[in-house]
Amino acid sequence: MFRTSDIILIAVMVSAAAMTYKIKRDAEVQQAAVYKIQAQIRTEEDTIDLLRADWSLLTQPSRLQRLSDLYKDQLGLQTADARQIVRLDELPEKPPLTIEDIMADNGAPGVDKEKTASITKDKGAEKAKAASKAKVGDKKPAVAAAKPKPAVKDKLASNARVAVADKIAQQIEDGADE
Amino acid sequence: MIGVLNKLLKRSRRGEDGSIVLDSARKATGGKTRTRVVMTMAVFLGIYVAITGRLVWFGFQGPTDSGPPPSRVTASRPDIVDRNGEVLATDIKTSSLFAEPRHIVDADEAIEKLATVLPEIDYEQTYKKLKSGAGFVWLQRQLTPKQQSEIMQLGVPGIGFRTEKRRFYPAGETASYIVGLTNIDNQGISGMEKYIDDQGLADLQLSGLAVARDLKPxxxxxxxxxxxIVRNEVADAMQRYHAIAAGGVVLNVKTGEVVAMASVPDFDPNNPYNAQDKDRLNRMSAGLYEMGSTFKSFTTAMALDSGKVTLESKFDASRPITIGRQTIRDFHGKGRVLSVPEVFIYSSNIGSAKEADVVGIEGHREFLHRLGVLEKMKTELPEVAKPTEPKVWKKVHSITAAFGHGVSTTPLQTAVGCAALMNGGFLIEPTFLTRTADQAMEVAKRVVSEKTVEGMRYLYTLNAEKGSGKNARVPGYRVGGKTGTAEKVINGRYSKDVRFNAFVAAFPMDDPQYIVLTIIDEPKPEMPGRGATAGSNAAPMVANIIRRSAPMLGVKPDFGQENAATLVSY
Known part of the structure; x- marks a missing residue:
């Protein structure tokens, strides 16, 4: 009746048919997915168009002006005055930072407690501290710390850190020369 | 058919020929077989004929009236954006909901479900619609995509969507005259929309190649x-001064770009029911006016450019000029000899007429044409009016043109002409598309000398410091300008009370970047007792526009040069 080769061929045929069916089916599923995604993309694109239109509608200057007029009490917005606009180079110059300022800063409270402790023995430094403390209330610690520098300067000169600072300053200058 | 019958007959004949077995077999069935076969065939034939006939009948029958009306093919248009990319016009897809009542299974259920997405739906009316038995009814026009997908989720049978493309203008009336309008077929009919069509989009749409994705904004x-800001200020001014119209333009003098241009009354492009009204006209480019004293800028520039007049020249303005039946007087008469700067800041008609006289009639005409003030302007906007001038220029024409009467031009052209007097002497055609200063220089024409420009800048500054333009000053922005109060012709005569006012300003005067020109048609005094000259309405409009827009235009305020004009001795 059936020879082995027949059976094998039948098996091959059946499996080929099954595979063809499966591939076709899978392709259909994939195709459906592609259509779905394409439809999604179209919807998204349309939505993006719409949202862009919506966005420009919401950010219309005329609408913003109406809103700012309406909520004037809460927002307190005003037309910018020409005097409020300045260029960077028109800003008042900051006093140049000198090494003495940095040192005085170190003398200021809460900057570097461990190191300051060694200076507090120094009379001048104590003065500086007191002066800067008094000025902290004015919310100008940097300027305040810089102020007592002429009085303190000589006494602090003995401090080792000045030497280090000088060295750094020297290095910076050298660097600038190069 | 006949062939088959013949075959049957043949077979019977063959039987008679002598095939006994077959003959006997036939006899066994009594010869009925043949009849049966023929009958069966007839039955089948009948069935098929009936089916074919029915099909043919269906074929001739028109389709039943269900489903939406045929879709209108709306062509895509490119977006229109401003110089910063803000959308001014765009295509949006909207979908409209329709129902086919014949396919609706349960109208009550359908309405209830729809009401969850469209709360504002009218129960009774919709119910009537769905029960009407019509083939097709609209339920709701222009849904958002969100509503659309929600309705789809409901799964109500017998309803569907039709998408339609619609032109949408987020800016509304703010830029209505510039952007323009499209008709129902999405073709541009005015403004830049029309310009885009004329540039080849119309052909592209006809050939069906206008695909939304390929169109660049x-x-x-x-x-x-x-x-x-300009639209807001001119609309406010129109109301404040009870005028019939107002307008304004901001022009970049270095590139010729129109940065802003507004004219009121205008219309809402999203609902342009009144766009065809008589007073809906882009007055800045399509309105012709006798510009009045702003023309004295041109007269003075012409006199200076001719070389026959310097800033030190003097003109006798003590007596009115009489020519023919007309007498030329000064509005703010000084009754003495005036220098050129005085003629300018006191806006002396007599002085201006004498300045024009120095150049001569033909020279005057040629100069105005050279500045493009009397030529039809070439720009992208389709709505451009052609200026009018006397056919033959006589002395009286030259005299009246010296102070802006007898010749009509558009406010935009006046601004362009003034830009040439401020930017170093180059006439640059205005554009509504972006352009760099280098590109502008390629199309620029030198019309006046550098020295004239210098003189004009000085006169503009001086006029804002001491003359009629005081109200246009904005601290920090060095504004200079010239007023123009023209009397309008009413019933063939110049009227004393009906005016057309304009103010042309440039800023910052140390290196002018922008020209701002405002017009106001038939203004009344803000309050009784106040004046209604250009200095009291058109000039403050300019000041407000500059104050609000200068930071956006990138002009840096500078308070150091506030008194520059007074420092220059004169």
Missing amino acids: VKLSIDLRVQH
Whole structure:
């Protein structure tokens, strides 16, 4: 009746048919997915168009002006005055930072407690501290710390850190020369 | 058919020929077989004929009236954006909901479900619609995509969507005259929309190649923020001064770009029911006016450019000029000899007429044409009016043209002409598309000398310091300008009370970047007792526009040069 080769061929045929069916089916599923995604993309694109239109509608200057007029009490917005606009180079110059300022800063409270402790023995430094403390209330610690520098300067000169600072300053200058 | 019958007959004949077995077999069935076969065939034939006939009948029958009306093919248009990319016009897809009542299974259920997405739906009316038995009814036009997908989720049978493309203008009336309008077929009919069509989009749409994705946005020179300010200020001014119309333009003098241009009354492009009204006209480019004293800028520039007049020249303005039946007087008469700067800041008609006289009639005409003030302007906007001038120029024409009467031009052209007097002497055609200063220089024409420009800058500054333009000053922005109060012709005579006012300003005067020109048609005094000259309405409009828009235009305030004009001795 059936020879082995027949059976094998039948098996091959059946499996080929099954595979063809499966591939076709899978392709259909994939195709459906592609259509779905394409439809999604179209919807998204349309939505993006719409949202862009919506966005420009919401950010219309005329609408913003109406809103700012309406909520004037809460927002307190005003037309910018020409005097409020300045260029960077028109800003008042900051006093140049000198090494003495940095040192005085170190003398200021809460900057570097461990190191300051060694200076507090120094009379001048104590003065500086007191002066800067008094000025902290004015919310100008940097300027305040810089102020007592002429009085303190000589006494602090003995401090080792000045030497280090000088060295750094020297290095910076050298660097600038190069 | 006949062949088959013949075959049957043949077979019977063959039987008679002598095939006994077969003959006997036939006899066994009594010869009925043949009849049966023929009958069966007839039955089948009948069935098929009936089916074919029915099909043919269906074929001739028109389709039943269900489903939406045929879709209108709306062509895509490119977006229009301002110079910063803000959308001024765009296509949006909207979908409209329709129902086919014949396919609706349960109208009550359908309405209840729809009401969850469209709360504002009218129960009774919709119910009537769905029960009407019509083939097709609209339920709701222009849904958002969100509503659409929600309705789809409901799964109500017998309803569907039709998408329609619609042109949408987010800026509304703010830039209505510049952007323009499209008709129902999405073709541009006015403004830049029409310009885009004329540039080849119409052909592209006809050939069906206008695919939304391939169309690049068209970038205009308009700055939406400044445009809003100008529109806002002119609309306010129209109301404040009870005028019949007002307008304003901001022009970049170095590139010729129109940064903002507004004219009121205008219309809402999203609902342009009144766009065809008589008073809906872009007055800045399509309105012709006798510009009045702003023309004295041109007269003075012409006199200076001719070389026959310097800033030190003097003209006798003590007596009115009489020519024919007309007498030329000064509005703010000084009754003495005036220098050129005085003629300018006191806006002396007599002085200006004498300045024009120095150049001569033909020279005057030629100069105005050279500045393009009397030529039809070439720009992208289709709505451009052609200026009018006397056919033959006589002395009286030259005299009246010296102070801006007897010749009509558009406010935009006046601004362009003034830009040439401020930017170093180059006439640059205005554009509504972006352009760099280098590109502008390629199309620029030198019309006046550098020295004339210097003199004009000085006169503009001086006029804002001491003359009629005081109200246009804005601290920090060095504004200079010239007023123009023209009397309008009513019933063939110049009227004393009906005026057309304009103010042309440039800023910052140390290196002018922008020209701002405002017009106001038939203004009344803000309050009784106040004046209604250009200095009291058109000039403050300019000041407000500059104050609000200068930071956006990138002009840096500078208080150091506030008194520059007074420092220059004169």
